[in-house]
Amino acid sequence: MSGVDTPMAALAPWLQRQSAALLAQRGHAWLLQGPSGLGQYDLALALVRAWLCEASTPQGACADCASCHAIDVRTHADLCVLMPETDMIALGWPLSEKAQTEIDDKKRKPSREIRVEAMRDAVEFTQRTSARGRGKALLVYPAERMNHVTANALLKTLEEPPGDTRFVLASEAAHLLLPTIRSRCLGHTMVWPELDAMRGWLAEQGVAPAQAEALLRAAGGRPGDALALARGGLTPERWASLPRALARGDVAALSDASPADAVAVLQKLCHDMLAAAVGAQPRYFSASDLPKPPRLGRLTRWARELARTARTAEHPFNAGLMLEMLVSQARNVLNSRA
């Protein structure tokens, strides 16, 4: 989600502090947990980079040695990255030759789960000798995308760790992990950064200060998600006009969102309408941008419908039809007056 095209970019200051704190502790397996957008992946990568670095300091990797360079160009022999193929591709990590050929030959689509084959390769990796002599590291992200077969294979390796391998699991939904995996790791809960620090960091990433506030709000206060929204072309004006556009049934308001993203936006709107209906402050939108709230019962029903749709949104039969359905549902709810 962040750091996609800039592997060398400096860590956000709040991640730097967490990285130094974790590096000061012993531990061969970390579990970084917390909601999305707080930098789990960036922190995990900073840890493995420091572990493997030839000149690391208490602050982290040197960014200059052969090991650091090898990680930056995604070819470190002692680092194994275990992710769903869709995330590997998005974050610039190479797939196994076999997987890449299957996808190139259109035999299948990139997987959204961590595949059993990739886990097998990872287990084999942990049993090899370190190529650079500084031990090895296995990074798993998002760890909740393991199915029970892959999770059990990882558990075995965690239970009998080959001497020189260290693990970092990064998760945005740690409650979905096997309890036995969680208990094998040292847990670290991601720190929620201060508003000023997030603003400063977003400015460094090229997000104008005038936009940062609204985007942070749209992202529920999560800086990584706010940056992803900015890079996806969302403007504060567009976000502000969204509730009323949906009340009009304007499909174009969500036309460039994937079905899963569209459901996520509607869930935010539904959350805020529920808040407004009970006299609480909205979280994602400004109160002045929201239409008048419908009856509470209608909104709670909408929330349930959206939760149900969210479970199938990754594989809709027809993305266009699904979007039309979602927008017409939203229009009906938003126009049913209390």
Ligand SMILES: [Zn+2]
């Ligand atoms: Zn280094």
